Amino acid sequence: MDKVDLWTLSDLATPWCIRVAVTLGVAEHMARGVTKIDELARAADCDADSLARVLRHLVDKGVFEEPADGEFALNEAARVLVEPGPLRGNLHLDGWGGRIAGAWSGLLAAVRTGRPSYEKVFGLPYWEDLDANPGLSASYDAQMKDGGRSVPDPAALVDDDWENVHHVVDVGGGTGALLAETLRAHPHVRGTLVDLPRTVARSDEVFTSAGVADRVAVSGQSFFDPLPAGADVYLLTRLLLDWPDEPATTLLARCAEAAAPHGRVVVDGGVSPGHTPARGGLMVMILTGGRTRNLDQFGALAAKAGLRVAASGNAPSGRFIVECRPA
Ligand SMILES: C[S@@+](CC[C@H](N)C(=O)[O-])C[C@H]1O[C@@H](n2cnc3c(N)ncnc32)[C@H](O)[C@@H]1O
Incomplete structure (x- = not known):
């Protein structure tokens, strides 16, 4: 392994400079031919000298170039910022990306207390903050839609026996991108999207543009309340x-009671194979007190919720999937 350079690893300037450049739309202005610093600052409505200092820092790190004094341009690394995809939304400080960036300042408090620290930083617990800020929740929904699945792929089953599946419920399915792709891939299947009312309200266009609207029902509700019963598959993606464990168990129990006796619950994301400690999940530790789990830890939760792990394996995309059946 190369020598670890702690100065570089702990540098906060570069991550913040990138986010500021994204939030000010600097790359888009450059793509439109605005390159002189005064004109860039005017277009971005900011201070020219400060912007130049931020851009020079990024130039030194390999993002953007300064072909002449006071003139900045896109290079290969910066061009990614004008391409469609989830990156910009994730880095944009005026929306959900700003909450995610700022939330890291609560890491120490989360570690000291063992509790989520989002409220300490932003004044409200995470989900309540989204409820209280429609612009923020819209930006969160958009990021969930584009974020992890810029090209959504259909849901995967370990056994891939879709011919036996006729009704899928996507629990906490966001604005429906995954369900839409799943229904497109399996024309004999109908689907139900379950998510909060404000989120399912944004799903119409997703289902219509995928051409599956006639096979979809939506249920704007909490997934801690009883779920639409009797479907073949309940997806938790x-x-x-x-x-955290207690609400996660309640959620799984809601799935178990709705899936009984013959349905199954398919968990995609947040469970790692094997018995060694699961990695990752630091952000949810800060935001909500959530966590990633290994298969043993997940199996214990599932058992409390009235489910047994029936199969697990990797989807074609490489994602680890766990299938449960009512115990
Ligand atoms: C991390 S996103 C995952 C969305 C989707 N499954 C995906 O993979 O893109 C979590 C989802 O849970 C929804 N959610 C959070 N609390 C909820 C609740 N109490 N009832 C229903 N949905 C909820 C959010 O609105 C959001 O769409």
């Missing part, structure tokens, strides 16, 4: 890790 990138969801369970948001929650």
